[in-house]
Amino acid sequence: MKNSKKVVVFDTTLRDGEQTPSISITPSNKLEIAMELDKLGVNIIEAGSPITSKGEREAIKQIINQKLNAEICSFVRALPLDIDKALECNVDSVHIVIPTSEIHMKYKMKKSKEEIVESALNSIEYAKEHGLIVELSAEDATRSESDFLIELFKTAEEYKIDRACICDTVGILTPDKSSLLVKKIVENIKTPLSIHCHNDFGMATANTVAGINAGAKECHVTVNGLGERAGNAPIDEVVMTLDKLYGIKSDINHSQLSKTSRLISKLVKVPIPANKSIVGENAFSHEAGIHVDGLIKNTSTYEPILPEEVGNNRKIILGKHSGKSALKYKLSLMNIGLNNKEFNQVYDKVKAYGDLGKYISDIDLKTIISEIKGVNIA
Ligand code: KIV
Ligand code: ZN
Numbered sequence: 390m391k392n393s394k395k396v397v398v399f400d401t402t403l404r405d406g407e408q409t410p411s412i413s414i415t416p417s418n419k420l421e422i423a424m425e426l427d428k429l430g431v432n433i434i435e436a437g438s439p440i441t442s443k444g445e446r447e448a449i450k451q452i453i454n455q456k457l458n459a460e461i462c463s464f465v466r467a468l469p470l471d472i473d474k475a476l477e478c479n480v481d482s483v484h485i486v487i488p489t490s491e492i493h494m495k496y497k498m499k500k501s502k503e504e505i506v507e508s509a510l511n512s513i514e515y516a517k518e519h520g521l522i523v524e525l526s527a528e529d530a531t532r533s534e535s536d537f538l539i540e541l542f543k544t545a546e547e548y549k550i551d552r553a554c555i556c557d558t559v560g561i562l563t564p565d566k567s568s569l570l571v572k573k574i575v576e577n578i579k580t581p582l583s584i585h586c587h588n589d590f591g592m593a594t595a596n597t598v599a600g601i602n603a604g605a606k607e608c609h610v611t612v613n614g615l616g617e618r619a620g621n622a623p624i625d626e627v628v629m630t631l632d633k634l635y636g637i638k639s640d641i642n643h644s645q646l647s648k649t650s651r652l653i654s655k656l657v658k659v660p661i662p663a664n665k666s667i668v669g670e671n672a673f674s675h676e677a678g679i680h681v682d683g684l685i686k687n688t689s690t691y692e693p694i695l696p697e698e699v700g701n702n703r704k705i706i707l708g709k710h711s712g713k714s715a716l717k718y719k720l721s722l723m724n725i726g727l728n729n730k731e732f733n734q735v736y737d738k739v740k741a742y743g744d745l746g747k748y749i750s751d752i753d754l755k756t757i758i759s760e761i762k763g764v765n766i767a
Contacts, residue, residue: 392636397607399524399583400431400624402653404438404464404484406615409659416448418656420455426612427457429649430640431624433607435484438464439474449478460522467508472516482522482551485512489538490529493558506541513548522551526585530555531562535570539577546580552607553580557596560589560619564599575604585609586622593622598630601637612653613661613668625650625667625699633694647700667699674704676748678712681705685718707754709743723751725758725766734761 403422407414414422419437426434434457436449453461462482465471475483487509488494494505509525516523525545527538542553555570562570567584575582584600586593586609597608608631614623625646631637650668654661663670673696675681683690688703696703705719716736720727727735738757739749749757755767 392638394601394637396601396628396631396637396639397433397581397583398431398624398628398639398641399433399435399462399607399609400426400611401435401585401609401621402426402611402615404435405585405609405617405621406611406657407437408617409615409620409657410618412615412657412659414448414657416444416451419448420451422612422653422656423452423457423459423461424455425649425652427455427459428642429624429645430642431459432640433460433462433482435462435464436480438471439478439480440465440471446474446478449480453479462522462524465512465516467505467512469512469515472512472519472521475516475521476519480521482524483516484524484526484554485509485516486526486528486556488529489527489533489541492532493529502537506544509541509545510548513545513550517549523549524552524554524583525550526554526556526583528556529558531557531566531570532559535573539574542574542578542580546578550580552583553578554583554585554607554609555600556585556609557587557593560587560593560596562586562596563592564595567596567599568603571600571603571605581606583607583609587616588614588619588621591619593620594626594630597622597627598635601627601631602635613650613659613665615653615657615659623665623667629667629694629699643698644700668701670704672696673701674706676706676708676715677710678715681715681718682712685714706748707739707743708748709740711739711743719754723754725755727758727762731758731761 423434436452437445439446460481462484463475463480465475465483465485467485467487487505513523582605584605586596608627610624610627611621612624614620628639628641647668680691759765
């Protein structure tokens with residue numbers, strides 16, 4: 390699968406991710422996360438919204454002082470005050486966001502289309518005069534008129550925006566709609582397009598991937614899919630799907646994905662679901678006899694990628710569904726030798742525990758073997 394395209398990764402863990410209900414990231418944790426994201430290889434870090442608080446500005450300034458490889462961006466509304474606060478932090482770029490749907494313009498902003506566009510253009514002009522890179526986002530773009538989005542981005546191009554972005558703010562895209570919308574916009578503008586998807590219907594990754602395949606150049610993602618409500622597109626899913634299923638590369642260091650995911654989960658105190666793809670505890674865990682048997686012969690039978698590629702681990706779980714090969718394999722990993730009779734006794738015990746709704750940890754297995762052998766092997 391050859392594809393010369395490379396996707397730009399814009400990580401918004403420190404802005405949209407921090408909008409996850411009930412989390413707030415301290416300035417020192419923000420700094421640690423930014424450094425981790427930089428090591429991971431993200432191209433743009435949205436470090437926060439400088440107008441929010443003094444602590445937020447302090448955190449952004451500290452991140453800037455690290456002189457990371459990534460571009461450090463700050464979220465701003467189309468207001469000079471917000472841009473001034475971003476300038477005070479010395480950021481590389483601003484992410485100017487304006488709502489473009491009828492619902493948002495009328496009910497949230499209580500402003501006309503013309504007023505909103507004017508505020509966007511004035512802000513772009515102001516930011517560019519101060520040497521900032523500008524990404525212009527259309528909030529609720531997927532419930533906006535596509536002709537209006539094109540007109541907006543074309544006008545903004547005259548004011549020299551560097552990137553344009555469509556936000557699926559309430560996650561109502563589907564992959565086919567994402568593809569159609571992106572195609573229509575990229576055919577009509579010259580500026581690179583980004584896509585920002587939310588997960589309200591569990592489609593954020595699929596919609597982001599479809600948008601990139603249709604011609605968007607940049608994806609907005611967060612670690613562990615943190616974000617408002619059901620969250621944003623998770624970085625691991627987007628980059629691994631693009632790479633493995635479409636051959637579209639990024640600068641992300643895949644083998645660091647699990648470590649970054651765990652660090653951020655610990656810092657923001659939001660657990661990673663066990664069955665989370667790529668970085669979850671169960672993403673490479675196997676129990677069923679047929680699966681483990683196949684896996685021992687060749688891992689590609691039941692794993693689409695190797696766990697070490699994403700810094701995760703393979704686990705063989707013993708329980709009700711385990712077969713004899715799984716037990717044999719597990720014993721060989723643990724360096725435990727059993728004769729036939731002992732092996733069958735241990736196997737029967739594993740099944741009996743499984744029927745009680747339990748799974749057998751390594752410690753449980755050693756206890757069972759100790760009882761059967763009559764010696765403590767722990
Ligand atoms: O989801 C969204 O629309 C956003 C914008 C405010 C950028 O996060
Ligand atoms: Zn968002």
